[in-house]
Amino acid sequence: MPSPTGSSRKDRWATTFWISLPLLVLTIDVCLAPQLFETRLVVGQVNVNDLLADPPYLMGTLKGHEVLVSIDDFEEALPLGDWDKRETGLAISAFVDNGKIKPAALARAVLLKLQQVSPQDAQALLTLLGRKHAAGEVIAFRVPPGPEIDKRFPFLGLYIALFEEGEHVSTDALDKVLPKLVLKAGDDGIENLFIPAIGTTWNKRQELEIGDFYKSFFSTLPQSSRPSRIDLSLYKRWPSFEIEGAAQSINLSWQDAFSLGKQRTSLVHHDIRTLLLFIAVALWASSRKVHLGTKTFLVITFFFGGIGLAVNAAIRSVAATYPSVELPANLFVLTVAALVYPMVVTWNPKDIFGASAP
Numbered sequence: 001m002p003s004p005t006g007s008s009r010k011d012r013w014a015t016t017f018w019i020s021l022p023l024l025v026l027t028i029d030v031c032l033a034p035q036l037f038e039t040r041l042v043v044g045q046v047n048v049n050d051l052l053a054d055p056p057y058l059m060g061t062l063k064g065h066e067v068l069v070s071i072d073d074f075e076e077a078l079p080l081g082d083w084d085k086r087e088t089g090l091a092i093s094a095f096v097d098n099g100k101i102k103p104a105a106l107a108r109a110v111l112l113k114l115q116q117v118s119p120q121d122a123q124a125l126l127t128l129l130g131r132k133h134a135a136g137e138v139i140a141f142r143v144p145p146g147p148e149i150d151k152r153f154p155f156l157g158l159y160i161a162l163f164e165e166g167e168h169v170s171t172d173a174l175d176k177v178l179p180k181l182v183l184k185a186g187d188d189g190i191e192n193l194f195i196p197a198i199g200t201t202w203n204k205r206q207e208l209e210i211g212d213f214y215k216s217f218f219s220t221l222p223q224s225s226r227p228s229r230i231d232l233s234l235y236k237r238w239p240s241f242e243i244e245g246a247a248q249s250i251n252l253s254w255q256d257a258f259s260l261g262k263q264r265t266s267l268v269h270h271d272i273r274t275l276l277l278f279i280a281v282a283l284w285a286s287s288r289k290v291h292l293g294t295k296t297f298l299v300i301t302f303f304f305g306g307i308g309l310a311v312n313a314a315i316r317s318v319a320a321t322y323p324s325v326e327l328p329a330n331l332f333v334l335t336v337a338a339l340v341y342p343m344v345v346t347w348n349p350k351d352i353f354g355a356s357a358p
Contacts, residue, residue, distance in 0.1 A: 011291065018292040019283045022301070026276040029269060033064075033225040044258075045251035048244050056231050059254055063221050065182075066229045069250060071243065072194070073236035087191035089157035089227070091181055093198035094129070094139075097165035101129045106196060106235075107160065114143070117152045125158070135164040136173070138180045140188060157190050161198055169199035174216035186226035193227040196235065197246065210242075211249035218257045270327075274334060275308045281338035289342040300341070307337055 046057050046069050056070035092107040103111060115122040125141050133139065139160040143153060161177045163169050178195075185193045197213045214232070221230075234246050282304045283292065290296055315330045 015287045015292045018297045019280055019287065021297070022276040022279045022283070026273060026280075029273065029276070033269060044255055046247055048240075048247055051234070051243075051247070059250075060258075062218070062257060063223045064225045065221065065227060067254070068229060068231045069247070070231050070233055071236050072231075072233045087189070088155050089159055089185045089188070089190040089193045090155045091159045091161065091185075091193065091195045091198055093161045093163060095165035096133060096135045096162050099132045099134075101133060101162065102165060103129070103160075104198070105201075106198070110158065114153060118143070118146075118149050121149070129160070133162055135162050136176055136180075137162045138177060138184050140184055142188070155194075157185060157188055159185055159193075163199060171212050171216050174199055174213060175220050178217055179220045179222045182227065182230070183222055183224065186224050190227045192229045192231065194231045194233045196233045209249075210246050211252065214246075214249050214253040215256075218253045270330075271309065271312050274312070274330065275305055278308060278334040278338045279304055281335070282341040285339050286342045303344075304338070304341060308334060311337065 046059060048071075050057050051069060051071045055072075056068040059067045059069060061067065090110065092110055093104045094107050095102045095104065111122060111125065114125065121143055128139060128141055139162065141158045141160070143149065143156055143158065145156065159181050161181055163173055163177070181195075182193065195217070197210050200210045200213050217232070232250060234243050238246070279301055283297070283300055286292070286296070286300055311333050312330060315326055315333065
């Protein structure tokens with residue numbers, strides 16, 4: 001006959017196992033999508049002094065992407081900040097004229113830099129661009145890593161947005177190409193994506209305004225976990241008034257993205273992660289009242305999961321007018337529900353409705 005100590009130890013291990021199951025699933029989900037917030041406002045605006053003093057400047061998280069702003073010069077030899085080249089991409093643009101591609105100014109500078117660092121890779125890119133393409137496409141080119149090229153060319157991926165030659169770049173064209181570019185970079189495993197104001201020219205005001213670019217970017221940004229960081233890069237060699245104007249345009253579009261009713265602070269995979277966390281809390285609290293086995297684990301998991309989904313939906317509906325209170329209210333209610341859940345587990349229907357007559 002097993003000793004009481006051995007039986008007690010076995011029960012503790014079983015309890016730990018069942019409580020750990022939802023936490024294990026939660027850990028796997030966090031590893032696959034390591035961001036904490038899906039949407040979060042860190043600062044309402046950025047100014048040029050901030051960009052010069054401490055680049056890149058984090059503004060917050062929108063639709064699963066951290067949004068940063070920096071002032072860069074892609075023609076410089078030094079790597080950009082502390083970004084890891086193995087996960088970093090750059091968006092550039094080119095124009096299509098009867099199927100032939102003409103790189104824009106930044107693309108020409110990047111090509112020249114790549115030619116200096118790795119002529120064979122530059123030739124491979126030119127060969128790719130020499131194929132027939134159409135406006136609206138996004139061409140992806142992977143720059144193979146290497147000890148020398150990593151020091152002088154800090155990008156693993158180049159993402160070339162194609163526009164029609166002879167036409168001003170329109171907001172409609174941007175609306176189509178920008179989400180494609182972001183999604184393609186994410187599919188390629190890019191975590192850090194630099195996006196300059198492609199399609200704009202600072203000294204040609206009759207063409208696309210830089211403010212239109214940022215409106216299109218924020219309004220069409222796709223919901224995804226990659227790239228985890230998007231850096232809205234301002235060109236270091238622009239005139240100071242142009243950099244200030246670009247920063248103001250970013251501020252206006254950023255504030256509009258977070259205007260009342262549009263965005264709220266939320267967690268990545270909010271419903272799944274909160275349910276998994278508080279199911280573990282409910283299991284822990286219930287284990288103090290009942291023995292955790294396969295049957296009790298399934299009953300508690302599915303029943304509390306249903307309660308959690310109902311709580312999430314109810315709070316989301318009630319908090320629609322005041323989105324800032326949704327997350328704290330949700331966490332508070334689920335915490336209370338998980339801690340008092342043992343009362344539900346130990347309920348006896350006879351105690352509620354009374355025993356039937358003999």
